[in-house]
Amino acid sequence: MIYADNAATTRLSPGALAAMTPYLTQTYGNPSSLYSFAGEAKAALEEARETVARCLNARAEEVFFTSGGTESDNWALRGVAEALGKRGRHILLSAIEHHAVLHTGQWLKKQGFEVELLPVDDQGTVAPETLKKALRPDTILVSVMLANNEIGTIQPIEELAAIAHEGGAIFHTDAVQAVGHIPVDVQALGVDLLSLSGHKFHGPRGVGALYVKKGTPLLPLIHGGGQEHGRRSGTENVAGAVGLAAALRERQDALAADGPRLAALRDRLVQRVLRLPYARLTGHPTRRLPGLASFVFEAIEGESILLQLDARGICASSGSACSSTSLEPSHVLLAIGLPHPVAHGSVRLSFGEAVTEGEVDQVADSLTQVVHDLRAMSPVWDAAAGRPIW
C-alpha cells in the first residue's frame, strides 16, 4: 500500500508513541491533584508546552492544549467574537478556509455577526490588496489559513497580519497543515492566534493547540474546572500533549532535510502527471506545501479516480476528506475559479516524509493509467479528438 493522504491524517510516529505511553499506563495522575505522583504528570504537560512554544518561537504561557484543530479554530473565532462583539461585529475569513473555520463563521452569522469571505486568485492566494479593501473600522477579526489542505497554497501571512493590525483587527491563522511541514514562527508571522493539530504531523489524534499571543482578547470556549489557566477547562490530555510535542520536535529537527527532498519529489510527480492532456495542477505552483500535489482532470470524476487508485493500493483523496461523501464540488476549487465539471475531477496526493522516489513514480504511473482508462469510458471525452466534448 502507498499512503498518499497525509493531509487527512498521518501515521503516529514511533517516537511520539514511546514518549506518550508512560502517561497512559504508569504516570496517570490528574495534573491538578496535589500529591507528587500527579506532579509528575503536571511536569510532563508543562514540558510539552515548552517544547511546542520553542518550535513556534512562542512563550510557554501562550500555548493552550485543545482537542484538535477543529476546537482551536472554533475557540479562536468564537473567543474573539465574544470578547470584542461590543466593539465591532465584522469578521473576515478567506473563502478557502477549512470547514472548522467556515462553519464557525456561519454560526457567528446566526449570532448577529457580519461575516464576509475574502476571495482568492486562481492560485488560491488572498491578495494583500483584497484584505486592505475589505477591512472596515468595525472589523474585529481576520482569519486566513497558513496553508490550504486541498491545494497546498501558502498564504502571505506576514503581510496579511500586518494589514489586519493596521486596521485594528485581531489576526488568526489556521496553521494545521503547515506546522511540522514548513517552518512556522509566530513572531515572524506576526499573528495573534494560531491553530495546530497533532495528527497532521505524526502526533496523536484528538489533541491540538491554540497559540494565543499575550494580551489577545479571547474568551473561553469550554467552561469547567479552570484548567489551562482558566482558559480551556477539562482534565488535561497529558499523554496527548506529550505525544504532540514529541512528534513536533521530531518534525522540526528533520524539516531542513525533509522539506527540500519532499518538494523535489512533489515536483517530479507534477511534471509526470501533467504530461496528460487536460490536466492541471491546482494551487500555487511554488508557494505550496512540500508534500502536497493536487490536480484536476477534465471529463472524469475524482471519486472514480480514487476507487481505481485504491484498487492499485494507493490511498489518495479528492477535495477534502470532509466533503468526499457529498456531491458538491469543493468550495476551494470553486473559489479558485474552476467550473463545476472541472472541479469534479480533482485528486489530492499528500506524501509523508518517508515516501521514496520509487513510490512517487508508481503513483505517477498509476494515476496516468487510471486517467487514461476512465477517459476511455467517459461519455464526455472525445477519444478520437483526445479532448473533452465541451
Ligand SMILES: *Cc1c(COP(=O)(O)O)cnc(C)c1O
Ligand atoms: C485537519 C484540519 C483541521 C481540523 O483538525 P482536527 O484536528 O482534525 O480537528 C482544521 N484545519 C485544517 C486546515 C485541517 O487540515
